[in-house]
Amino acid sequence: MSRPNDPIDALIALMARLPGLGPRSARRAVLHLIRKRAALLRPLAEAMMAVADSARECLNCGNVGTEDICEICRSEARGNGLICVVEDVSDLWAMERANVFTGRYHVLGGTLSALDGVGPDQLRIPQLLTRLEAENVTEVILALNATVDGQTTAHYIADRLEGRVALSSLAQGVPIGGELDYLDDGTITAALNARKRF
Helix, strand or coil, X not given: CCCCCCHHHHHHHHHHCCCCCCHHHHHHHHHHHHHCHHHHHHHHHHHHHHHHHHCEECCCCXXXXXXXXXXXXXXXXXXXXXXXXXXXXXXXHHHHHHCCCCCEEEECCCCCECCCCECHHHCCHHHHHHHHHHCCCCEXXXXXXXXXXXHHHHHHHHHHXXXXXXXXXXXXXXXXXXXXXXXXXXXXXXXXXXXXXX
16 A cells, blocks of 8 residues: 555655566565665665766767776777677677677667657767777677667668678577577577578
């Protein structure tokens, strides 16, 4: 039962707005935080305040950090002419977790979507074009999601960059350890079309 101006209810309502948490999960999380108030709740509140005060978007690539230019963009070792274009910061972080890409990134901030009214100017596509010459980019890797909007965006960017720089995209298909029975039709089709000699 909701009580007006109750801080616990307000916290539950805010937590329920987070991705992956609904009202029930938010209630459980808040209850756990209250029970572990000294070990979790206070440190979490302090960490959230610190992030609220210091977090900013990298002016160069769109990554999130605490500096105007992120650590990846500042790294001379990563200025190797490779830029990996991703849809969102979460995709950049996923690529970094894999620890296999040694170049720089460019976060678009979404994908083209006629239904949602998102055009090229609402994304960071003009900034990508500016970076090509400024950073001596030799290859752009399009690492966009395999959705209709993601692929539409990839084709748009490829058209804009054609003849200016080498273009590539991530391979698509059966994941390592994947069983065919559990894959959707689109994944199987992409895997078959991208087959290579054994």
